[in-house]
Each structure stands twice: as C-alpha cells, then as structure tokens.
Amino acid sequence: MDYENTTGSDHELIKFDIITDESDMMLDATIGKYNFQKTDWEKFRQVLQSDSFDRDWVEFENNEEKLETMSISLRNAIQHAIEQSTPILRVCVRSKTWWNDEISTKRKLMSSKMRSWRRNRTNNNFESYKTARNEYFREIRVSKQTT
Numbered sequence: 001m002d003y004e005n006t007t008g009s010d011h012e013l014i015k016f017d018i019i020t021d022e023s024d025m026m027l028d029a030t031i032g033k034y035n036f037q038k039t040d041w042e043k044f045r046q047v048l049q050s051d052s053f054d055r056d057w058v059e060f061e062n063n064e065e066k067l068e069t070m071s072i073s074l075r076n077a078i079q080h081a082i083e084q085s086t087p088i089l090r091v092c093v094r095s096k097t098w099w100n101d102e103i104s105t106k107r108k109l110m111s112s113k114m115r116s117w118r119r120n121r122t123n124n125n126f127e128s129y130k131t132a133r134n135e136y137f138r139e140i141r142v143s144k145q146t147t
Helices: 041-050 066-083 101-119 121-147
Strands: none
Touching: 041 066, 101 121
C-alpha cells in the first residue's frame, strides 16, 4: 500500500515496481493526474497535429523495432499535448471525485437563498431556500451515482 499518495476516494493505492530491461515503459500513476473534464480539446488537437512524430505506420508494419520507436514517439506526443491542454488535478485527502462545477453553482445559490431567508424571514424566502437546498442535494446524489 502506498500511504503517501492519496486517490481522493476511500480506496487505497497499491503501488509496485516492475524491473525489466525496458526503462521507458510507463509513467508514474501518482504524478501529473489531469482533470480531463476541463481539457481544451481544440488546443489538444492543435498541439498533437503540430508535433513531429512519424505517421507512416503502414510503411513499417513489418519492422518491429521501427514500430516500437514510432509508438514511443506517438505516446510522447500525446503526453505533450495533454500537458499543454489539460490542467493538473489537485487531489488532497478531502477531495471528492464526484464534485463538479454544477454542484458548486447550486451550493452558492443555496447559500445565497439561506442568507436572504435569515435576513428576512418570510415564507417566500424560506420556500426559495428550501427549493435551492433540495436541488443542491439532488445534484450531489446524481453526481455520486454517475461517477
């Protein structure tokens, strides 16, 4: 178990090392996690298209060594495009994987309605607060079920 890195959920991270002859196999899963929900896909396409990796796969289909080099080049190009177009996910111990911008918006609205109700305790303000509160908790429930 890897107790130093958190996953943002109630699952523990199991980390192990594989020693092989290949030194350039995989990237560390705990470094540079990206928030793909906020990826700028147009920028991703532009960076990937401007990267100079060899695209003639069919020409070298029988040359295993050349294909391996080309696949590493493609992987590095994709990684570079991700680094340029996708913000890094900030994960901490209290991070919630199901939290999203919609929930943040509904939480702010609920807080605003609650402050209005506390300042002016009318039935109309309370009903408005109650509706916003129910929508906020409903959005949390839906988000937890879909992630």
